[in-house]
Amino acid sequence: MTTVLELAALATTAFGLVAASVVLAASRRLMPALAVLLDFLTAAGLLRLAGEPSWNTIAAAAAVLAVRKLITAGLHAAQPR
Template sequence: MIPWAQGAALLVTAAGLVAAPAAYRMVGDARRALAVLLDFLTAAGLVRLSGDLSWYGVLTAAAVIALRHLITFGLTPSRSGSAPGARPWVR
Protein backbone atom coordinates (compact mmCIF):
# COMPACT_ATOMS: atom_id res chain seq x y z
CA MET A 1 0.00 0.00 0.00
CA ILE A 2 1.16 3.51 -0.77
CA PRO A 3 2.08 5.27 2.51
CA TRP A 4 0.25 8.50 1.67
CA ALA A 5 -2.97 6.61 0.95
CA GLN A 6 -2.85 4.88 4.31
CA GLY A 7 -2.23 8.20 6.08
CA ALA A 8 -4.99 9.93 4.13
CA ALA A 9 -7.43 7.12 4.92
CA LEU A 10 -6.55 7.45 8.60
CA LEU A 11 -7.15 11.21 8.47
CA VAL A 12 -10.52 10.78 6.75
CA THR A 13 -11.54 8.18 9.35
CA ALA A 14 -10.50 10.53 12.17
CA ALA A 15 -12.46 13.36 10.53
CA GLY A 16 -15.51 11.13 10.41
CA LEU A 17 -15.16 10.25 14.08
CA VAL A 18 -15.12 13.98 14.86
CA ALA A 19 -17.83 14.99 12.37
CA ALA A 20 -20.42 12.41 13.46
CA PRO A 21 -20.76 13.67 17.07
CA ALA A 22 -20.70 17.25 15.77
CA ALA A 23 -23.53 16.42 13.39
CA TYR A 24 -25.45 14.83 16.24
CA ARG A 25 -25.04 17.94 18.37
CA MET A 26 -26.12 20.22 15.53
CA VAL A 27 -29.05 18.18 14.21
CA GLY A 28 -30.00 16.07 17.21
CA ASP A 29 -30.73 13.00 15.08
CA ALA A 30 -28.61 9.89 15.61
CA ARG A 31 -29.60 8.44 12.22
CA ARG A 32 -28.20 11.42 10.35
CA ALA A 33 -25.05 11.41 12.47
CA LEU A 34 -24.53 7.73 11.70
CA ALA A 35 -25.05 8.47 8.00
CA VAL A 36 -22.30 11.12 8.22
CA LEU A 37 -19.97 8.62 9.86
CA LEU A 38 -20.74 6.00 7.22
CA ASP A 39 -20.04 8.52 4.46
CA PHE A 40 -16.64 9.30 5.93
CA LEU A 41 -15.82 5.62 6.39
CA THR A 42 -16.82 4.96 2.78
CA ALA A 43 -14.56 7.79 1.66
CA ALA A 44 -11.70 6.39 3.74
CA GLY A 45 -12.22 2.99 2.16
CA LEU A 46 -12.07 4.49 -1.32
CA VAL A 47 -8.90 6.39 -0.47
CA ARG A 48 -7.39 3.17 0.83
CA LEU A 49 -8.49 1.44 -2.37
CA SER A 50 -6.48 3.94 -4.39
CA GLY A 51 -3.35 2.59 -2.72
CA ASP A 52 -4.29 -1.09 -3.07
CA LEU A 53 -5.38 -1.77 -6.64
CA SER A 54 -6.34 -5.41 -6.44
CA TRP A 55 -9.57 -7.30 -7.03
CA TYR A 56 -9.78 -8.05 -3.32
CA GLY A 57 -9.64 -4.32 -2.59
CA VAL A 58 -12.28 -3.56 -5.22
CA LEU A 59 -14.61 -6.26 -3.88
CA THR A 60 -14.09 -5.06 -0.32
CA ALA A 61 -14.91 -1.47 -1.30
CA ALA A 62 -18.01 -2.64 -3.17
CA ALA A 63 -19.15 -4.63 -0.12
CA VAL A 64 -18.61 -1.62 2.17
CA ILE A 65 -20.59 0.66 -0.15
CA ALA A 66 -23.42 -1.89 -0.42
CA LEU A 67 -23.48 -2.26 3.37
CA ARG A 68 -23.56 1.50 3.79
CA HIS A 69 -26.54 1.75 1.44
CA LEU A 70 -28.38 -1.03 3.28
CA ILE A 71 -27.77 0.54 6.67
CA THR A 72 -28.77 4.01 5.49
CA PHE A 73 -31.90 2.62 3.80
CA GLY A 74 -32.83 0.79 7.01
CA LEU A 75 -32.39 3.95 9.06
CA THR A 76 -34.56 6.21 6.92
CA PRO A 77 -38.06 6.81 8.25
CA SER A 78 -40.99 5.60 6.21
CA ARG A 79 -42.19 7.94 3.48
CA SER A 80 -45.75 7.99 4.79
CA GLY A 81 -44.58 9.71 7.95
CA SER A 82 -46.05 7.05 10.20
CA ALA A 83 -44.40 4.37 12.23
CA PRO A 84 -44.01 0.89 10.74
CA GLY A 85 -47.12 -1.15 11.41
CA ALA A 86 -49.27 1.91 12.04
CA ARG A 87 -52.72 2.04 10.55
CA PRO A 88 -52.98 5.31 8.61
CA TRP A 89 -56.75 5.07 8.21
CA VAL A 90 -57.29 5.21 12.00
CA ARG A 91 -57.28 8.73 13.41
Protein backbone atom coordinates (compact mmCIF):
# COMPACT_ATOMS: atom_id res chain seq x y z
CA MET A 1 0.00 0.00 0.00
CA THR A 2 2.83 2.41 0.67
CA THR A 3 4.10 2.10 -2.90
CA VAL A 4 0.70 3.18 -4.18
CA LEU A 5 0.68 6.14 -1.78
CA GLU A 6 4.21 7.15 -2.76
CA LEU A 7 3.25 7.07 -6.43
CA ALA A 8 0.09 9.05 -5.68
CA ALA A 9 2.17 11.64 -3.81
CA LEU A 10 4.62 11.85 -6.72
CA ALA A 11 1.76 12.21 -9.21
CA THR A 12 0.15 14.89 -7.03
CA THR A 13 3.42 16.83 -7.01
CA ALA A 14 3.74 16.53 -10.80
CA PHE A 15 0.12 17.60 -11.32
CA GLY A 16 0.74 20.53 -8.99
CA LEU A 17 3.66 21.72 -11.09
CA VAL A 18 1.59 21.44 -14.25
CA ALA A 19 -1.43 23.15 -12.71
CA ALA A 20 0.70 25.98 -11.31
CA SER A 21 2.30 26.47 -14.72
CA VAL A 22 -1.11 26.65 -16.37
CA VAL A 23 -2.37 29.16 -13.80
CA LEU A 24 0.78 31.27 -14.23
CA ALA A 25 0.47 31.20 -18.02
CA ALA A 26 -3.23 32.02 -17.95
CA SER A 27 -3.23 34.75 -15.32
CA ARG A 28 0.35 36.08 -15.53
CA ARG A 29 0.21 36.45 -11.73
CA LEU A 30 2.54 34.66 -9.36
CA MET A 31 0.35 34.58 -6.25
CA PRO A 32 -2.47 32.37 -7.60
CA ALA A 33 0.03 30.02 -9.25
CA LEU A 34 2.03 29.73 -6.06
CA ALA A 35 -1.14 29.10 -4.06
CA VAL A 36 -2.09 26.24 -6.39
CA LEU A 37 1.40 24.73 -6.17
CA LEU A 38 1.50 24.94 -2.38
CA ASP A 39 -1.92 23.32 -2.10
CA PHE A 40 -0.79 20.41 -4.25
CA LEU A 41 2.45 20.06 -2.26
CA THR A 42 0.45 20.02 0.96
CA ALA A 43 -1.75 17.27 -0.47
CA ALA A 44 1.33 15.28 -1.49
CA GLY A 45 2.78 15.61 2.00
CA LEU A 46 -0.45 14.40 3.56
CA LEU A 47 -0.55 11.44 1.18
CA ARG A 48 2.93 10.48 2.33
CA LEU A 49 1.76 10.63 5.93
CA ALA A 50 -1.11 8.24 5.14
CA GLY A 51 1.40 5.44 4.59
CA GLU A 52 3.82 4.37 7.26
CA PRO A 53 4.61 7.62 9.02
CA SER A 54 8.20 8.05 10.11
CA TRP A 55 9.86 11.03 11.66
CA ASN A 56 11.29 11.94 8.25
CA THR A 57 7.87 12.07 6.58
CA ILE A 58 6.40 13.98 9.52
CA ALA A 59 9.26 16.49 9.35
CA ALA A 60 8.86 16.85 5.57
CA ALA A 61 5.10 17.46 5.86
CA ALA A 62 5.67 19.96 8.67
CA ALA A 63 8.30 21.75 6.59
CA VAL A 64 5.97 22.01 3.59
CA LEU A 65 3.21 23.42 5.79
CA ALA A 66 5.58 25.90 7.43
CA VAL A 67 6.92 27.09 4.08
CA ARG A 68 3.37 27.38 2.78
CA LYS A 69 2.36 29.55 5.74
CA LEU A 70 5.47 31.75 5.46
CA ILE A 71 5.14 32.30 1.73
CA THR A 72 1.42 33.01 1.97
CA ALA A 73 1.95 35.46 4.83
CA GLY A 74 4.81 37.15 2.96
CA LEU A 75 2.79 37.51 -0.23
CA HIS A 76 -0.18 38.93 1.64
CA ALA A 77 2.07 41.40 3.52
CA ALA A 78 3.73 42.55 0.29
CA GLN A 79 0.44 43.04 -1.51
CA PRO A 80 -0.58 46.70 -1.86
CA ARG A 81 -3.80 47.67 -0.14
